[in-house]
Amino acid sequence: MTGWRDRFSRMTGRTRFVVCRLFIHLAGQEVAPLLGVVNRSARQAIDAEGDLKILGEGLVEICQSLLQYDEYWLSAANEGDVFWDEGEASDYFNALFTDSAERYLSEPDVDASASEFDQPLSLPVTRNVVVMITVAYEGEVPELETDLSNVSALKNGLKAIINLHYQENLQAIQVHFSPAQLGDELTNDQLLQHFPELLPL
């Protein structure tokens, strides 16, 4: 599917930027611990003030956990684009951040009051978790620039992301997840409404 422009730009030796986004939806009673992994990575990222290297290490952990939870994968989707201009790639990456962020409610939690401490311990466990990973890199990774809506392709794609981190080729990373933490729920209806592109694996 590489067009003329693609081939021509490669010939003239310009830098190729790829921005791609993966959606993975996991379902089952045991998927909630994954929220711990993504939240830990998020906290590390904030402590490091967004240092890309730390974010990359967190991303590797997330990808590895996702690979370990492969039996709970229920649906997935991916999208991406190739750019020959860094500014365009950057704009697209930021647009994807906004698009991912608008799918969930990210309002700060204000009702967590101390009065709850008296009440008995019980937590609803979510049956669905969606993780959205977006990366930008230079060069070409065929494992990611394809249709990832089947299990083996998705596995290869996640492995390719891990490799990209160790090759120090990641230019930008973002991770979104829903629900936010243990105790929140993502219902099937919300899934259909806010993640319409998910394809069953």
Add this chain to the structure above:
Amino acid sequence: MSRKFTILLLALTLCWTTIACGGPSETNPQARNVSAPVATSTQLSNGQYPVQQVEYNDADGEYTVFLLNTPPGKPPVIRTQNLQMARLTEEEIKAGQKSYLKVENGQPALYLTEDFKIEYVHNVTETQVNPQTGQQENVVVRRETGFWSPFAGALAGQAIGSLLFRPQYYVPPVYQPGVSVIRGYGGYGSSYNQAVDRYRTRYNAPPAAVRNRQNFRTTGRIRTPSYTRQPTVRTAPRINTGSRPSGSGYGTNTLRPSNRANPSRVRRPSSGSFGSGGRSFGSGRSGSRSFGSGARRR
């Protein structure tokens, strides 16, 4: 028959070469209006040019090199982030050689004397909350200038010495306010990433140029301080306002932003997109995409 074929072939070749010559210039104007009178490294033809002055800006890691004796029609200034540096050998200095810039295959390399001072522009940044968006962002509050002598001091003559004469990438050491000349370097390497890595192992933090390029965004509750010690006791599922699930996200972008006037309209190139929705993956809801009906493809 073969004659017809030859004609066709020649015509095709002509078309191809015309396109090949015309192609890059059509994409250049964008790049040019960012830095109008300044040549990028590739625009300067191969050769050696005496250096008048070099400036390094740690906001984006950009070098500005002022040159002498550039060929007519070529600007005397180049601005690049991709610049290698090397020290002049003792013999060259004895022979009266001054600092110069050498361009080889479009790759510029500075050959500097030991005491050459690069003007160092340090940007003092602060993380401030933008009152309009509520997002945290890095803001340059002050600029300080000093000098950086990458090859000065005790380094010459050490075991590393022979490395100095080969062009390599250098990252300046951490900025010390009040010091007029910063000597030495924070990291070096045959690639920029390697230099940054050496800097990182030494100071346990990325260089200012790398840090300033990072654009960190977060959503959700992960920023709120109470989040780390979240109450684990909750009786009922939180009632979400509306139908949205809760969620959080974070991300860092080190790609240089485009200086387009209207960045909200992201134009996507027509070629090369991929995804699970077939060729034109457009089921996402951001309306600015140039294709995709938004319909669900199943």
